[in-house]
Amino acid sequence: MTVTLADVAARAQVSPATVSRVLNGNYPVAASTRERVLRAVDELDYVLNGPASALAAATSDLVGILVNDIADPFFGIMASAIQAEIGGPGGRAGGERLAVVCNTGGSPERELTYLTLLQRQRAAAVVLTGGAVEDAPHAAAVAAKLRKLADAGTRVVLCGRPPAPDTEAVALTFDNRGGARALTGHLIGLGHRRLGYIAGPEERTTTRHRLEGHRAALAAAGVEEDPRRTVHGRYDRRSGHEATLELLRRDPSLTAIVAANDSVALGACAALRESGLRIPEDVSVAGFDDLPFSIDAVPSLTTVRLPLAEAGARAGRIAMGREEPPPGGIASVRGELMVRGSSGVPRE
Amino acid sequence: MTVTLADVAARAQVSPATVSRVLNGNYPVAASTRERVLRAVDELDYVLNGPASALAAATSDLVGILVNDIADPFFGIMASAIQAEIGGPGGRAGGERLAVVCNTGGSPERELTYLTLLQRQRAAAVVLTGGAVEDAPHAAAVAAKLRKLADAGTRVVLCGRPPAPDTEAVALTFDNRGGARALTGHLIGLGHRRLGYIAGPEERTTTRHRLEGHRAALAAAGVEEDPRRTVHGRYDRRSGHEATLELLRRDPSLTAIVAANDSVALGACAALRESGLRIPEDVSVAGFDDLPFSIDAVPSLTTVRLPLAEAGARAGRIAMGREEPPPGGIASVRGELMVRGSSGVPRE
DNA sequence: TCCCGTGTAGAAAGCGCTTGCTATCTGATG
DNA sequence: CATCAGATAGCAAGCGCTTTCTACACGGGA
Numbered sequence: 065m066t067v068t069l070a071d072v073a074a075r076a077q078v079s080p081a082t083v084s085r086v087l088n089g090n091y092p093v094a095a096s097t098r099e100r101v102l103r104a105v106d107e108l109d110y111v112l113n114g115p116a117s118a119l120a121a122a123t124s125d126l127v128g129i130l131v132n133d134i135a136d137p138f139f140g141i142m143a144s145a146i147q148a149e150i151g152g153p154g155g156r157a158g159g160e161r162l163a164v165v166c167n168t169g170g171s172p173e174r175e176l177t178y179l180t181l182l183q184r185q186r187a188a189a190v191v192l193t194g195g196a197v198e199d200a201p202h203a204a205a206v207a208a209k210l211r212k213l214a215d216a217g218t219r220v221v222l223c224g225r226p227p228a229p230d231t232e233a234v235a236l237t238f239d240n241r242g243g244a245r246a247l248t249g250h251l252i253g254l255g256h257r258r259l260g261y262i263a264g265p266e267e268r269t270t271t272r273h274r275l276e277g278h279r280a281a282l283a284a285a286g287v288e289e290d291p292r293r294t295v296h297g298r299y300d301r302r303s304g305h306e307a308t309l310e311l312l313r314r315d316p317s318l319t320a321i322v323a324a325n326d327s328v329a330l331g332a333c334a335a336l337r338e339s340g341l342r343i344p345e346d347v348s349v350a351g352f353d354d355l356p357f358s359i360d361a362v363p364s365l366t367t368v369r370l371p372l373a374e375a376g377a378r379a380g381r382i383a384m385g386r387e388e389p390p391p392g393g394i395a396s397v398r399g400e401l402m403v404r405g406s407s408g409v410p411r412e
Numbered sequence: 413m414t415v416t417l418a419d420v421a422a423r424a425q426v427s428p429a430t431v432s433r434v435l436n437g438n439y440p441v442a443a444s445t446r447e448r449v450l451r452a453v454d455e456l457d458y459v460l461n462g463p464a465s466a467l468a469a470a471t472s473d474l475v476g477i478l479v480n481d482i483a484d485p486f487f488g489i490m491a492s493a494i495q496a497e498i499g500g501p502g503g504r505a506g507g508e509r510l511a512v513v514c515n516t517g518g519s520p521e522r523e524l525t526y527l528t529l530l531q532r533q534r535a536a537a538v539v540l541t542g543g544a545v546e547d548a549p550h551a552a553a554v555a556a557k558l559r560k561l562a563d564a565g566t567r568v569v570l571c572g573r574p575p576a577p578d579t580e581a582v583a584l585t586f587d588n589r590g591g592a593r594a595l596t597g598h599l600i601g602l603g604h605r606r607l608g609y610i611a612g613p614e615e616r617t618t619t620r621h622r623l624e625g626h627r628a629a630l631a632a633a634g635v636e637e638d639p640r641r642t643v644h645g646r647y648d649r650r651s652g653h654e655a656t657l658e659l660l661r662r663d664p665s666l667t668a669i670v671a672a673n674d675s676v677a678l679g680a681c682a683a684l685r686e687s688g689l690r691i692p693e694d695v696s697v698a699g700f701d702d703l704p705f706s707i708d709a710v711p712s713l714t715t716v717r718l719p720l721a722e723a724g725a726r727a728g729r730i731a732m733g734r735e736e737p738p739p740g741g742i743a744s745v746r747g748e749l750m751v752r753g754s755s756g757v758p759r760e
Numbered sequence: 761t762c763c764c765g766t767g768t769a770g771a772a773a774g775c776g777c778t779t780g781c782t783a784t785c786t787g788a789t790g
Numbered sequence: 791c792a793t794c795a796g797a798t799a800g801c802a803a804g805c806g807c808t809t810t811c812t813a814c815a816c817g818g819g820a
Contacts, residue, residue, distance in 0.1 A: 066564065068806055079770045084808060091809090094768060109560075114533040115472060116806035118463035119775050126512075134513070135492040140483040147482070147515050162529050164474075165482065165513035167495050181510050185462040212457075216414065301704060330708040337710075356649060360678040362685075362710035416776055427800045432778060439779090442798060464776035467805050 067110045076104035087112065118186060123217065125161045127383060128182040128190040132170045136299070137355050138325070142193050142223060142376035149380025150189070161188065161384075170194075170265070172202040179209045182218070189219040189383035192233075193376075195270030196225055207231050223379035224370070226269050227394050234382050234389040236375050236397055240270055240352075243368035243399035244277025245284075247350050248322055250366070250401060252285045255410050256320040256348060259287075260311035261294045262304055262332060264324040271296070271324065274352060278322060290315075299324055304331025312339060319347060319410035326351035326358045329365055333406070344408035354402055363405030370399045415458045424452035435460060466534060471565065473509045475731060476530040476538040480518045484647070485703050486673070490541050490571060490724035497728025498537070509536065509732075518542075518613070520550040527557045530566070537567040537731035540581075541724075543618030544573055555579050571727035572718070574617050575742050582730050582737040584723050584745055588618055588700075591716035591747035592625025593632075595698050596670055598714070598749060600633045603758050604668040604696060607635075608659035609642045610652055610680060612672040619644075619672065622700060626670055638663075647672055652679025660687060667695060667758035674699035674706045674715055681709065681754070692756030702750055711753030718747045 073080040078097060085091040086101040093101075104110075118124035127150045131139035147163040164187070166178040175192075182190055190213060196203065210220050210231045220233040227235035251259060261278055264271035275294070282289050292314050297303030304323055308331065311318060321336070323329035329351030333343055341347050343363055351358060354369035375397050381387035421428040426445060433439040434449040441449075452458075466472035475498045479487035495511040512535070514526040523540075530538055538561060544551065558568050558579045568581040575583035599607060609626055612619035623642070630637050640662050645651030652671055656679065659666060669684070671677035677699030681691055689695050691711055699706060702717035723745050729735035 066806095069808095070806080080807075081771080081809080082769060085769090088808080092767065097768080111528060111531050113467070113806050114529075115463040115466035116775095117808070119461070119467050119777085120806075120808040122775070122808090124463060133492070134482070134495070135485055135488040137483055137485055137488070140485070140488045143513075144481070144483040144515055160525065160529060162512055162526075162533065163514065164510055165491075166511065167492055177508065178510075180459060181462075181508060183459050185510065301708065327704075330705065334708055356675075357678065357705045360649065360682055360709070417778095418776080428777075429779075429801075430799060433799090436778080440797065445798080461776050464805090465778075467775090467807085468777040468779085470778090470805070 067108045068113070069110075072101065072104045072108055072110050075108060076101045122186070124186045124188060126164050126182070126185050126187045127161050128164045128166060128178070128185075128187045130166050130168055130175060130178055130190070130192045130194075132168055132194040133299075134165060134167045136327070137357075138353055138372065139193060141355075141372040142379075145373040145376030146191050146193075146223065146380040146383070149377050149386075150384050170197075170268075172197045172199060172206075176202075176205055176209060179206070179213065183209070183213055183216065186216065187213075187218050189221065191221045191223055191379050191383050192225055193223045193379075194225060195268045195273075196228075198267045198269055198272065203228075219383050219385065221379045221383045223375055224372075224397075232393070234393045236379050236382075236390075236395050238270075238370055238375070239396050239398045240273035241277040241280070243352065243370070243401070244274040244322075245281045246277075246399075246401045247352065247366075247368050248278045248281035249284070250403060251320045251322065251348060251350060251407060252281060252287060254348070254407060257287055257410075258315065258318050258320070259293065260308075260315070260318045260321045262307040262311070262321065262323045262328050263294055263296045264299050264328075266296050274324060293318070297324070297328065299328060301327045301331035301334075304328030305335045306331075308332040308335035309339070312336075320350070320407070321347060322350045324352060326353045326355045326365060326367055329367070329406075330357075330361060333361065333365075343406055346411060348407040348410070350407055352399075359404070361406070365402075366404045366407035367402050368399040369402050371397060415456045416461070417458075420449065420452045420456055420458050423456060424449045470534070472534045472536060474512050474530070474533050474535045475509050476512045476514060476526070476533075476535045478514045478516055478523060478526055478538070478540045478542075480516055480542040481647075482513060482515045484675070485705075486701055486720065487541060489703075489720040490727075493721040493724030494539050494541075494571065494728040494731070497725050497734075498732050518545075518616075520545045520547060520554075524550075524553055524557060527554070527561065531557070531561055531564065534564065535561075535566050537569065539569045539571055539727050539731050540573055541571045541727075542573060543616045543621075544576075546615045546617055546620065551576075567731050567733065569727045569731045571723055572720075572745075580741070582741045584727050584730075584738075584743050586618075586718055586723070587744050587746045588621035589625040589628070591700065591718070591749070592622040592670075593629045594625075594747075594749045595700065595714075595716050596626045596629035597632070598751060599668045599670065599696060599698060599755060600629060600635060602696070602755060605635055605758075606663065606666050606668070607641065608656075608663070608666045608669045610655040610659070610669065610671045610676050611642055611644045612647050612676075614644050622672060641666070645672070645676065647676060649675045649679035649682075652676030653683045654679075656680040656683035657687070660684075668698070668755070669695060670698045672700060674701045674703045674713060677713055677715070677754075678705075678709060691754055694759060696755040696758070698755055700747075707752070709754070713750075714752045714755035715750050716747040717750050719745060 351367040699715035
């Protein structure tokens with residue numbers, strides 16, 4: 065039924081070994097033989113059996129990419145960049161690799177399960193994106209898994225995620241703290257003193273780092289911090305909407321709202337508008353990430369641009385062994401403050 | 413070095429066959445034995461070798477999802493829904509499957525290459541999303557590939573893509589034509605007569621269908637169609653921006669702009685605003701898809717909502733054989749007109 | 761002329777798992 | 791008490807490919 069290597073070999077009148085060598089091209093084969101084999105492959109419409117070859121060679125050409133939410137452009141952009149580099153079809157030379165994008169939904173268990181699945185497939189590399197959950201047992205479990213993967217020869221790269229101690233994983237971290245600090249600093253510089261903060265889900269490194277940056281900026285300016293001005297939510301628009309109403313309820317005199325990310329900021333804008341408040345005249349709004357739609361918001365969003373595509377591309381290259389890992393295996397990627405229309409001098 | 417089935421068998425004092433059966437759970441194994449095996453698996457931290465088992469069983473637990481652009485929420489949302497259904501970790505019972513999201517970038521060659529790669533992996537199912545390219549040779553090549561995949565036992569589902577004739581592929585098509593017609597009809601109903609149309613890339617079914625719907629609406633209302641009022645571009649914001657400037661240059665008296673999709677519409681809004689035109693007072697704008705950010709645009713976007721998540725979920729279920737394919741293997745999914753702030757009565 | 765290095769090709773031993781078939785043991789049946 | 795169906799477990803033959811080791815040819819140097 066299905067064509068196998070042996071069929072091709074028979075047709076080309078060579079041994080299976082030779083066909084394999086032609087296909088893998090890492091062993092000298094006379095030009096005439098090679099051509100004969102290639103012709104047979106073509107005539108029989110032969111397609112290599114991936115599992116069989118992975119089994120025999122003890123390696124596969126799968127590369128795993130773990131994301132929290134594939135429907136979120138934040139991850140989509142990184143995944144896209146990573147994938148472009150791992151050399152799927154259309155990529156540079158080298159064996160074609162299949163990118164396996166896994167949607168963890170932010171759940172630690174699923175993250176672990178996917179890692180196991182990838183380990184089971186003997187993935188060539190794994191790139192984990194997005195913040196990690198700050199749960200000690202889980203962090204330990206992930207670290208153990210990463211160690212095991214590394215032992216099995218899988219290259220592990222963290223992209224936009226804090227380093228995993230005691231692990232061979234290379235980490236490209238986003239400087240969330242620094243970015244957040246610059247952002248809030250900008251708002252304070254404009255004269256804001258009563259700032260609401262819509263944080264992401266608790267227990268996530270990204271959430272904590274951004275919040276820390278925010279607080280550091282407040283502290284640096286001697287602005288007293290009121291815990292009631294911080295609300296936690298999810299990283300989506302809906303959450304921004306709800307949180308904003310809540311913040312407004314708690315303190316209607318807020319002059320600025322800093323959101324965990326751009327989607328949240330958009331939800332905040334909607335809530336403010338519905339509440340009859342103008343942006344930025346009544347309340348300034350700031351996001352984080354600078355996703356493509358942020359510039360189209362009205363007013364366009366003041367935010368921190370994260371070089372998602374660049375970081376992803378670099379992570380992809382490192383995962384493929386095409387670029388040297390940063391010294392110490394850790395690099396911090398800075399964001400850039402983008403001041404736009406949604407932030408202005410406070411009223412009064 | 414690595415733990416194998418045999419090691420587990422030795423430890424549990426049973427044969428490899430028994431271990432395999434416990435792990436696959438499709439053969440009676442005494443409870444006590446099963447427990448002993450499971451304990452051994454746990455103690456040895458055993459992870460099944462995917463390729464080996466795929467080879468032996470002649471099937472794999474990989475499911476391919478082809479998308480045009482993973483960074484685009486349009487595809488991200490569908491991919492996410494599909495993946496949730498194919499039962500990755502956290503999904504319903506059944507073997508855990510790994511979703512392989514492949515980014516074709518809209519390129520026919522890459523599409524074909526990915527299909528081959530999936531065929532090589534003996535994928536359990538493949539879901540192709542997004543419009544197809546209208547190139548006869550390519551369409552034939554894809555059809556041939558799909559046929560071969562089906563022959564090899566891979567289930568093939570098209571989601572948001574026109575049916576592939578002479579193929580066993582199940583198709584869930586979006587009614588782009590009907591949606592576009594309703595959308596333009598809405599604008600005409602408001603009184604618009606000079607409508608610009610920003611189409612997607614030529615040679616794509618989605619582009620053509622939406623354009624046909626638009627023209628059908630114009631024809632139905634007896635509005636003469638001026639070819640100069642249609643511009644082709646890509647499905648992104650930038651393209652919408654450029655195309656709008658071009659349309660405005662060609663005919664400054666336009667009162668409405670219909671975009672190929674929401675991203676394009678947002679770009680159009682930006683361009684209009686930069687040109688000093690108000691939306692919708694001076695020019696109405698309409699998009700397509702109703703992506704999450706569209707409701708947050710200012711004014712919020714009039715568009716056609718496509719049930720991306722629902723269609724994806726259904727495609728996923730069909731791919732897993734958990735839902736009956738529609739009669740004839742083809743179903744048309746309708747969009748819903750969402751009238752919002754970006755469309756209004758024309759000036760003058 | 762003989763020997764050996766070089767360039768190619770083949771033989772064959774697995775890689776780790778699944779599964780059809782067979783073997784064994786149990787309690788129930790006649 | 792012999793027989794047998796039913797429930798479990800093991801044997802062993804692959805699945806299709808890679809790769810080590812070996813074999814063979816050929817041409818040049820001694």
